[in-house]
Amino acid sequence: MPDNAAAARVPAKKPSRVLTGTHFMVGDHACAEGALAAGMDFFGGYPITPSTEIAELIARRLPPLGGRFVQMEDELASIAAIIGASAAGARSFTATSGPGFSLMMENIGLAAMMEVPCVIADVQRASPSTGLPTMVGQSDILQARWGSHGDYGVIAYCPDSPQECFDLTVRAFNDADKYRVPVFILLDEVVGHMAERVVIPPAEEIPIVRRKGPNFPPGERRFLGYAPDDDMVPPMAHAGDGYKVHMTGLTHDEKGYPALTPEIHDKLVNRLVDKIRLHASEIEMHEEIALDDAETVVVSFGCTARSARHAVNEARAEGISCGLLRLITVWPFPERRIRELIERGKVKRFIVPEINLGQLRREIERLTQLPVLRLNHAGGAMLKPDAILELIRS
Amino acid sequence: MSVTEQVIQPAANIHPIDNLLRADRLPHILCPGCGIGTVIHGYAHAIAASGLPEDQHVCVSGIGCSGRAAGYVNVDSYHTTHGRALPFALGIAVHKPELKVTVISGDGDLASIGGNHLIHAARRNVDMTVICINNFNYGMTGGQVGPTTPIGAKGTTAPDGAIEQPFNLPYLAKATGAVFVARWTILHVREFQDAVLRSMNKKGFGFIEVLAPCPTSFGKSNKIGDGLHEVEIYRQRCQIRHGATNLEEFDIDLIDDTKPIVVGNFVDVERKHFLG
Ligand code: SF4
Numbered sequence: 001m002p003d004n005a006a007a008a009r010v011p012a013k014k015p016s017r018v019l020t021g022t023h024f025m026v027g028d029h030a031c032a033e034g035a036l037a038a039g040m041d042f043f044g045g046y047p048i049t050p051s052t053e054i055a056e057l058i059a060r061r062l063p064p065l066g067g068r069f070v071q072m073e074d075e076l077a078s079i080a081a082i083i084g085a086s087a088a089g090a091r092s093f094t095a096t097s098g099p100g101f102s103l104m105m106e107n108i109g110l111a112a113m114m115e116v117p118c119v120i121a122d123v124q125r126a127s128p129s130t131g132l133p134t135m136v137g138q139s140d141i142l143q144a145r146w147g148s149h150g151d152y153g154v155i156a157y158c159p160d161s162p163q164e165c166f167d168l169t170v171r172a173f174n175d176a177d178k179y180r181v182p183v184f185i186l187l188d189e190v191v192g193h194m195a196e197r198v199v200i201p202p203a204e205e206i207p208i209v210r211r212k213g214p215n216f217p218p219g220e221r222r223f224l225g226y227a228p229d230d231d232m233v234p235p236m237a238h239a240g241d242g243y244k245v246h247m248t249g250l251t252h253d254e255k256g257y258p259a260l261t262p263e264i265h266d267k268l269v270n271r272l273v274d275k276i277r278l279h280a281s282e283i284e285m286h287e288e289i290a291l292d293d294a295e296t297v298v299v300s301f302g303c304t305a306r307s308a309r310h311a312v313n314e315a316r317a318e319g320i321s322c323g324l325l326r327l328i329t330v331w332p333f334p335e336r337r338i339r340e341l342i343e344r345g346k347v348k349r350f351i352v353p354e355i356n357l358g359q360l361r362r363e364i365e366r367l368t369q370l371p372v373l374r375l376n377h378a379g380g381a382m383l384k385p386d387a388i389l390e391l392i393r394s
Numbered sequence: 395m396s397v398t399e400q401v402i403q404p405a406a407n408i409h410p411i412d413n414l415l416r417a418d419r420l421p422h423i424l425c426p427g428c429g430i431g432t433v434i435h436g437y438a439h440a441i442a443a444s445g446l447p448e449d450q451h452v453c454v455s456g457i458g459c460s461g462r463a464a465g466y467v468n469v470d471s472y473h474t475t476h477g478r479a480l481p482f483a484l485g486i487a488v489h490k491p492e493l494k495v496t497v498i499s500g501d502g503d504l505a506s507i508g509g510n511h512l513i514h515a516a517r518r519n520v521d522m523t524v525i526c527i528n529n530f531n532y533g534m535t536g537g538q539v540g541p542t543t544p545i546g547a548k549g550t551t552a553p554d555g556a557i558e559q560p561f562n563l564p565y566l567a568k569a570t571g572a573v574f575v576a577r578w579t580i581l582h583v584r585e586f587q588d589a590v591l592r593s594m595n596k597k598g599f600g601f602i603e604v605l606a607p608c609p610t611s612f613g614k615s616n617k618i619g620d621g622l623h624e625v626e627i628y629r630q631r632c633q634i635r636h637g638a639t640n641l642e643e644f645d646i647d648l649i650d651d652t653k654p655i656v657v658g659n660f661v662d663v664e665r666k667h668f669l670g
Contacts (some may be wrong), residue, residue: 033503042489044481068488074450075516077481080474080511084454084485087472088493110475218449239486239492240450246416246465248473257419258465323522 001278018203018320023116025198026036027191028053028095031121032061032163033198034169035093037206041067042090044081046074046100048191049133051123055094068212077102079107082118086111089238089245091173095121099130102147108182109148112272114247115226115234117211121169121185123192126301126379128354130238136189137379139304139356144184145331152271153276155283156184156273156331157362158301168328170206177211179275180233186330188355190303190382194221201344218242226268227254229245232275242379276332287330290316294323295348296392297341299364301327304353322392334361351391353383405445412474414448414467415439427613429606429620432580435464435634437498438602440590441469452495454483456508459534459608460500460527473485480515480524487522491669494594495521501528501542509541516599518568520668523574523593525599526563529608530648537611546649548615564643565600568661574600575661577644579628580607581653582657589659597668605646605655616648631655637662 018037019230025033032054035043043062045055059069066087072078075096082092096104101122109117124140126132144156155175156166156288169185176183212235214223221298223243226235231383234254237243246256252258276283289312292299296315300308312324325341327334350368353375365372375391377383416437417483424430439664441451448469457462464471474482479497489497497504504512504526515522532538539549541557556664568574574593578586586604592598607613607624618624633654638644644656 039585042485044485070484070488071480072484073510076478077484077511077514080478080481081485081488084472084474084482085489086485087482088486090485091488105480106475110478114472239452239472240449241470244468244470246471246473248465249475250473255418257416289503289562291408363479 008216015061016304017065018206018352019200020198020202023200024195025162026053026193026195027106027159027162028123028193029057030165031095031169031185031187031192032057033200034142034166035119035173036065037166037200037203038091038170038173040091040093040149040173041094042085043067043094044070044072044085045096046072046078046090046233047096048097048100050192051072051095051097051121052127053192054121054123056246058211059391064142073230075103076107078270079104079120082113083107083114083116086118086131088199089237093119093121093232093346094112097123097124097125098127098137101140101143103149105143106239108151109150110249111120112148112154116234116247117175117180119169119172119183119185121187124186127364132380134189135380136355136382138188138304138354139359139379140186141330142359145185148364153274154178154181154184154331158186158328159190160190160302160305160326162194164328165191166200172243172328174207174209178209178233179279180211180236181276190304211243213237214243216374225256228271234243234277248362251265253317274352278348280332281336283329283333284307284332286334287326288327289324291323291325291341293346294321295346296320296322296351297325297347298351298353298388298392299327300323300353301330301360301377304355307355307383307385308388310385314385314389315392320392329361333334335367338367351375351386353390355379404633406525410444410660411435411438414441414468416588419466422591424459425610426606427609428459429529429580429608429621430460430463430527432583433586433606434523435499436583436587437463437496437525437590438467440594443591444594446494450493451483452486452666454479454486454495454497454661456499456503458500458503458532460498461503463498477503477511479503480508480511483522484515484520484542487520488669491521491595496523496525496594498525499526500528500531500533501526502540505563508542511627513566516567516572516601517575517670518557518668519596519598519665520569521599523590524602525590526603527602527606528563528603529606529612531608531612533608533611535667537615544646545647560645561643563603564601564644564660568641571599571665572601572661573663573665576659577603577605577657579605579632579657580626581625581628592662594657596662596669598665628655629637632657636659636660
């Protein structure tokens with residue numbers, strides 16, 4: 001007879017934060033697993049296609065690990081809650097799509113101004129407005145850079161595969177803490193919903209960088225929450241740590257107190273921009289295929305880069321001199337690399353395929369007088385490799 | 395290394411709540427006769443009476459004159475965006491449930507632009523205290539009417555008087571699930587302080603409306619004169635009805651002076667809280 005009592009005594013398998021192993025996984029789930037592996041312990045979100053799978057997986061996985069999942073009343077609340085949780089020390093996360101991303105913009109500015117780290121996954125769909133909710137788009141990239149009012153620095157990753165959804169989400173949490181900024185992971189519907197092999201390494205091989213805190217105990221002397229170190233990033237104390245911080249979206253001095261003068265404002269906002277701009281070479285990531293002698297450079301990102309890679313490989317097989325620059329961070333933009341390519345004098349033209357009407361193309365056009373050919377679609381379907389190949393051949 | 399400075403040691407004869415105010419931020423921005431200072435004073439006393447270390451108190455505000463409250467209290471304090479104090483505070487309260495989170499903000503911030511968050515925070519019964527300073531108008535932007543402006547009262551955006559039905563905030567808070575609901579005025583200093591303390595000591599969502607004069611904006615449009623005059627209106631017309639259940643009848647009418655302004659601790663019930 002089976003010993004049911006004995007079976008009941010066997011402790012339930014402890015849930016593991018890091019699902020080490022090889023999986024067949026959709027991008028949305030890989031992104032959620034990346035957040036868990038990075039130590040995310042607070043999620044506040046609101047359901048929206050095509051990002052909902054991220055929230056659903058976290059709702060199931062996070063509470064048994066001791067973290068908190070809260071389904072908020074809307075995206076305005078989701079972003080506010082993750083900033084609040086992060087101010088209390090959490091590694092906090094939300095996931096959304098275009099309409100929700102738009103609603104979050106005001107408080108993304110608050111996170112930038114208060115310098116509260118947080119990570120936002122935006123699974124892009126065809127826009128504007130409600131657009132094509134279940135179909136692909138890549139049209140939130142300028143919103144990710146400029147969406148909230150005012151100037152501030154941000155970091156945005158654009159994975160092209162489920163594996164990168166995992167890897168870049170881990171990185172996003174580290175960068176958010178390191179630079180005290182909101183960090184975006186700009187998936188798109190295709191990458192979010194496609195299933196591929198995802199290898200999750202052992203927990204000890206996953207790099208975790210956490211925000212720096214005060215280097216003296218509370219009460220010893222006053223902690224200046226906005227006095228930056230040499231890296232332009234101030235150490236951060238959390239609610240309950242005992243340092244009596246004050247944080248505000250108003251222009252503030254080193255104590256965090258409102259200081260409403262043009263001089264302080266200019267200094268503060270410049271630092272918010274410069275702490276990312278001057279670290280761009282550390283943050284920025286891209287992939288290159290055959291760029292060294294390329295006369296035609298295809299610049300692409302996300303699911304479109306998959307078509308572009310195929311087209312470039314085909315074209316090279318036909319003997320055409322072309323290469324691919326795939327953006328892994330769209331922000332910071334790999335401006336320096338593109339300038340180098342232009343200055344070397346081999347490049348004759350750029351081709352920018354993207355599922356929007358030319359958002360990335362503008363970035364390249366501002367760097368060069370060379371022709372920048374466009375291949376655009378407003379959204380709903382991937383750009384086909386053949387269409388890119390045809391343009392390369394032209 | 396971060397740049398630091400020495401804490402200035404307070405003089406010997408300090409007031410019991412001096413340590414709870416950020417003295418280095420004084421003078422404050424509030425107008426003479428404004429009721430917000432009295433609310434901050436009451437909150438500071440409640441912190442002192444709570445018996446909990448100051449380090450465990452957190453204050454979150456939204457935007458507006460009342461939203462500046464967080465900037466004057468010497469606890470971890472967050473001055474957030476317009477309407478979003480509650481979800482921000484939820485993030486803190488849920489991530490660190492050991493902290494006593496208090497939201498101090500205005501009627502426009504909490505009941506208009508942040509109204510959706512108010513009803514959902516109450517419904518969830520998140521463990522926090524909300525002090526809603528109701529001065530019947532948008533003071534900081536110069537006296538526009540809002541969702542609490544009594545019918546007939548004037549504002550720069552309703553020069554002939556407000557025509558919309560205002561919120562009865564205690565009724566709204568009770569209906570949406572708050573476990574502690576009170577209404578006081580800044581005349582009722584001790585009762586208000588006591589209500590804040592009771593709410594702090596209770597697990598769940600506490601909502602305290604506190605009526606406060608805004609002589610600069612609301613008072614001027616409505617010929618109420620100075621702050622003292624409005625407090626005199628409270629004195630003449632307030633009736634205390636603890637535990638009253640007919641909150642739906644407690645609209646505030648400032649024009650008809652035969653109508654009482656009902657105040658009191660109305661709701662004090664037990665219900666499973668958000669993390670309970
Ligand atoms: S405008 Fe009204 S609410 Fe604002 S500080 Fe002046 S009196 Fe107070």
